[in-house]
Amino acid sequence: MKKIIAFAGSTSSTSINKQLVIYTASLLQNVETKILDLNDYPLPVFSVDLEKNGFPIEVSMFLDQLKKADGFIVSLAEHNGNVTAAFKNLLDWTSRMELKMFFEKPMLLMSTCNGARAAKLAFEYGQMRFPRHGANIVSTFSLPEFKDNFSDGKVVNEVLNDELKEAINSFQNSL
Numbered sequence: 001m002k003k004i005i006a007f008a009g010s011t012s013s014t015s016i017n018k019q020l021v022i023y024t025a026s027l028l029q030n031v032e033t034k035i036l037d038l039n040d041y042p043l044p045v046f047s048v049d050l051e052k053n054g055f056p057i058e059v060s061m062f063l064d065q066l067k068k069a070d071g072f073i074v075s076l077a078e079h080n081g082n083v084t085a086a087f088k089n090l091l092d093w094t095s096r097m098e099l100k101m102f103f104e105k106p107m108l109l110m111s112t113c114n115g116a117r118a119a120k121l122a123f124e125y126g127q128m129r130f131p132r133h134g135a136n137i138v139s140t141f142s143l144p145e146f147k148d149n150f151s152d153g154k155v156v157n158e159v160l161n162d163e164l165k166e167a168i169n170s171f172q173n174s175l
C-alpha cells in the first residue's frame with residue numbers, strides 16, 4: 001500500500017491548515033496516511049555556526065519520514081505574507097541535509113486562512129520553491145475563508161469540496 005505523509009506548515013495546536021490536511025487525508029483511498037505535527041520537530045533557529053556543531057536529531061527524524069513516503073500532502077499557513085517561521089526553519093535545516101528532500105515524489109499542495117486570499121503568498125512560495133526541493137506538485141487546492149467554508153471537520157462549501165475532490169483524484173492517480 002502506498003504511504004502518504006501529510007502535514008501543515010504550522011505549529012498551532014488549533015491549526016486550520018492541519019484541520020484541512022486531516023480532512024483531505026480522510027478522503028484518500030487505499031493508502032496509508034501519516035499526519036506529521038511540526039511540534040514534534042522543534043529546532044533552534046538555523047545558523048551556519050550551529051550547523052558546524054552537527055545536526056539536531058529532529059532533522060534526520062523529519063527527513064526519514066519524507067524518505068519513507070510515496071507522496072505528500074502539505075498545507076501552508078501564512079504569516080506576514082510568507083510561510084511560518086517554524087516551517088521555514090525546518091525547511092532550512094532539512095535542506096542542508098538533503099536539498100531534494102521531496103525526492104521527486106508527487107505532492108498535493110494546499111493552503112488556507114480566514115481571509116479571501118486563502119494564504120496565497122505562502123502557497124505561491126511553496127509552488128515556486130518546493131520543485132527545487134524535489135517536489136512534483138501534481139495538484140493544488142486553496143481554501144479561502146476557512147471559518148465560513150469549513151465546519152465539523154469538513155469543507156462545507158460544495159463547489160470548493162468538489163474542487164478538493166478533483167485535486168485528490170489527480171494526486172491519487174499520480175501515485
Ligand SMILES: Cc1cc2nc3c(=O)[nH]c(=O)nc-3n(C[C@H](O)[C@H](O)[C@H](O)COP(=O)(O)O)c2cc1C
Pocket residue numbers: 008009010011012014015016017018077078079080081082112113114115118119
Ligand atoms: C504573526 C501572524 C501573521 C499573520 N499574517 C497573515 C498573513 O500575512 N496573511 C494571512 O492571510 N493571514 C495571516 N495571519 C493569520 C493566519 O493566517 C491565521 O493565524 C491562520 O490560522 C494560520 O494558519 P494555522 O491555523 O494553520 O496556523 C497571521 C497570523 C499571525 C499569528
